[in-house]
Amino acid sequence: EDQVTQSPEALRLQEGESSSLNCSYTVSGLRGLFWYRQDPGKGPEFLFTLYSAGEEKEKERLKATLTKKESFLHITAPKPEDSATYLCALPGAGSYQLTFGKGTKLSVIP
Amino acid sequence: NAGVTQTPKFQVLKTGQSMTLQCAQDMNHNSMYWYRQDPGMGLRLIYYSASEGTTDKGEVPNGYNVSRLNKREFSLRLESAAPSQTSVYFCASSVRQGHTGELFFGEGSRLTVL
Numbered sequence: 001e002d003q004v005t006q007s008p009e010a011l012r013l014q015e016g017e018s019s020s021l022n023c024s025y026t027v028s029g030l031r032g033l034f035w036y037r038q039d040p041g042k043g044p045e046f047l048f049t050l051y052s053a054g055e056e057k058e059k060e061r062l063k064a065t066l067t068k069k070e071s072f073l074h075i076t077a078p079k080p081e082d083s084a085t086y087l088c089a090l091p092g093a094g095s096y097q098l099t100f101g102k103g104t105k106l107s108v109i110p
Numbered sequence: 111n112a113g114v115t116q117t118p119k120f121q122v123l124k125t126g127q128s129m130t131l132q133c134a135q136d137m138n139h140n141s142m143y144w145y146r147q148d149p150g151m152g153l154r155l156i157y158y159s160a161s162e163g164t165t166d167k168g169e170v171p172n173g174y175n176v177s178r179l180n181k182r183e184f185s186l187r188l189e190s191a192a193p194s195q196t197s198v199y200f201c202a203s204s205v206r207q208g209h210t211g212e213l214f215f216g217e218g219s220r221l222t223v224l
Contacts, residue, residue, distance in 0.1 A: 034211040043114075043200050043215030044153070087153070089211065096160075096207045097143075097168060100153040 003027075006088060006101035013108050016077050021104045023088035024070040033071050034098065035064050036087040044087055078108045112136050116201050116216035123191045123223045131186040131219050133201030140206040142184035143168075143213065144176060146197040153200070159184055160207040191223045 003026045013019055025033065032051050036044035048057040050066040057064045061082060063074045073086055085105045089098040114135045123129055135142065143158040145168075155168030159178040173195060175187045184203075188195055198220050202213040 032211050041218070043202070043217050044213070045215070046212045049211055089153075091211065097155055097158060098211060098213070102150065102152040 004088060004090060004099050004101040006086075006104050008104060009102070010105045011107070013075075013078055013106070015079060015108055015110050018074070018076045018078070020075070021073040021086055021106070022070060023073070023101055025088075025090055026069075027090055027092060027099075030068075031091050033066055034089045035071070035073055036089065036100075038085045038087060038103070040084075047086075075106070078106075080108045080110050082106065083108045114201055114203055114214050114216035116199075116219050118219060119217070120220050121222070123188075123221065125192060125223060126190050127223075128187065128189050128191065129221075130188075131199055131201070131221075132183070133185065133216060134183045135201075135203040135214070136182065137203060137214065138181070139203035139214070140181070141204045142178065143202040143204075144174075144184070144186045145200045145202065146170065147200060147218075148197050156186065156199075158207075188221075191221075193223045195221065196223045197221060 005024050007022045035047040038044040048064040053068045055066050061076050065072045085103040087103045089100040117132045140161045144156040145153045147153050154170050157176040159165045162181045165176050177185045198218045200218050201216045204213050
């Protein structure tokens with residue numbers, strides 16, 4: 001069964017303290033891995049698409065990377081406004097429908 | 111630009127009552143989706159509509175029905191609500207099924223079943 005596992009479940013950082021979030025997957029024949037951000041009380045908002053191992057995407061303080069078994073969301077010098085839950089998702093084998101991980105709740109303390 | 115609009119935002123039901131969650135998108139997207147989000151479970155797909163006139167079951171379809179009314183609107187119906195259906199429901203749309211994985215989500219409908 002395809003699985004998407006995110007770690008850690010929660011992460012508290014001081015403002016300016018860089019770190020990484022992990023998304024590991026077991027689906028065969030990866031057809032894309034997607035990162036979303038979700039603010040409290042809101043729907044998820046799309047961040048990045050990664051298609052092949054070695055690919056990287058950047059947006060402001062966020063950089064997403066992909067290997068054959070996992071993806072990392074690196075957060076450089078985070079600010080309090082980066083506090084949110086970050087979700088990764090990917091299509092299952094033989095399906096276009098996305099399976100979402102349970103997310104990492106990031107809190108950035110001023 | 112409204113994007114994906116869901117109504118109602120909040121609803122409290124008694125066990126056995128029925129209700130319909132409404133969703134509309136103004137981006138001319140072909141595909142639409144209904145997810146539920148529960149603590150510790152993540153987002154799970156209930157039903158989806160790859161294009162106007164088609165609907166298919168997702169991971170957790172039991173107890174729900176859907177209607178793709180037209181290209182813009184996709185509704186989710188609970189015929190006889192159960193406490194296990196207490197959740198936050200999200201509607202989403204995409205240009206088409208399998209297109210980049212970019213889904214546009216509404217702000218959610220928070221349902222409590224007593």
